[in-house]
Amino acid sequence: MKTTYIKTQKIEEIFNDLQTNFGGNLNVSAAEFKLDLNGQFGSGDIRGISLKNGMSYIEFDVDLHDDVVLNISATKNLPIYFAYCAAGSLGHSFGENGKQNILKKYQTGILTCKRAEENNLTFSKDQRTKISLIVVNTTKSENKEGFNLNKKLRNTFFEDNTIHSSIYIGACNLKIGEKIKELNTIRYTGIVRRLMIESIVHMVLAMEIQQREDDMVNAENQTGTLTISEMDTIKEISEFVSNYPENDYTLKMLSRKSGLSNSKLQEGFKLLHNRTVRDFIIHERIKKSEKLIRTTDLNISQVVYSIGFTSRSYFSKIFKQKYNCSPKFYKENQNSIAVTA
Structure with a gap:
């Protein structure tokens, strides 16, 4: 030693x-x-x-x-x-x-x-x-x-x-x-x-x-029933979704991929992200959409479908909830900044 x-x-x-x-x-x-x-x-x-x-x-x-x-x-x-x-x-x-x-x-x-x-x-x-x-x-x-x-x-x-x-x-x-x-x-x-x-x-x-x-x-352990190994798995699944948010995920599919039950998967996502599995997927899609709008020439409809959404109106609604402006306004603002720069 x-x-x-x-x-x-x-x-x-x-x-x-x-x-x-x-x-x-x-x-x-x-x-x-x-x-x-x-x-x-x-x-x-x-x-x-x-x-x-x-x-x-x-x-x-x-x-x-x-x-x-x-x-x-x-x-x-x-x-x-x-x-x-x-x-x-x-x-x-x-x-x-x-x-x-x-x-x-x-x-x-x-x-x-x-x-x-x-x-x-x-x-x-x-x-x-x-x-x-x-x-x-x-x-x-x-x-x-x-x-x-x-x-x-x-x-x-x-x-x-x-x-x-x-x-x-x-x-x-x-x-x-x-x-x-x-x-x-x-x-x-x-x-x-x-x-x-x-x-x-x-x-x-x-x-x-x-x-x-x-x-x-609260003396009760914050991790509930999750073991260290299961928490590692939650992190791996989270990173997979973050890397490929456009995929058509279901709770059943992610449960099968992780080897965890639906309830443990939900528990882990709430612990790590303070979100349900579904809300986390949507959150990651919106994050990717912001980057695409900011860094590519894709129009809004192309962005919507490239991140796994099928409804532009629904996408616009949740984008505005997160960024307090419409996707169109955000894109125009980015273009205006680029021209000024």
Whole structure:
């Protein structure tokens, strides 16, 4: 087992320590850090960025050759760690001899700890592990808005200003994983990219806090009867529909393709997308229609039939419900923008 000690909250120093211990190639671009492992200790990459108001985001997507412990010391800034496991699992203990808790696939975890106490994060060897960490230093902020956020988080998770260590592991949540995936699809650069990263990280933070509140109100597991394997299948079916929304789907056909019952399929789609299977299909068709109208020369009727609809009037109705304008107006507006540009 290999142990790496992290005694700082500064993102640059963290990545320098990680590179010293794991090797690999460290790239820095516009204050974003990416460490590509070169195979000596494993494969994959570690990404990170420091955001405003004492907040940072680190993502591990690694497959290591040995069990690895990250020993992270808490600082005077009283950080709260918001974790999400998208693949594999992650062990945690307070100190080397503390009780070991396991964060499993699709679960959220929230950690608070005393000053100078150690968080031990254990990565298992020969297993792809994808973990996202949002670190919030609750005593640090750069402006009044940030101070209010940090103060509220400190008051929420350090009850009555009592500094104590705690770990919360929540129910499975597929929506958080889908939101985190958006970070890896950002193609913009500069200030636009940074604003989008901050927006998504804040949204993930809000979703993790809401997950905790939901679990406190409702002790019943949010995933109902679905197993991890069944949730994986729901994700695969969702991606298939998103890639080919124009196909003539039925609940029976998707149930047969997935191997899940109609009820489990519906349960999974409501959990992941907050929509029924039928509503999700329509949603994906409308998304594709918007892209076709914006990026192709197809007329509205051609768009309607290319995405699997048979009624132009019905298409226009639901398009307007989503985009607050008719498809014709949207297309004309796009053309006018193109001419102006």
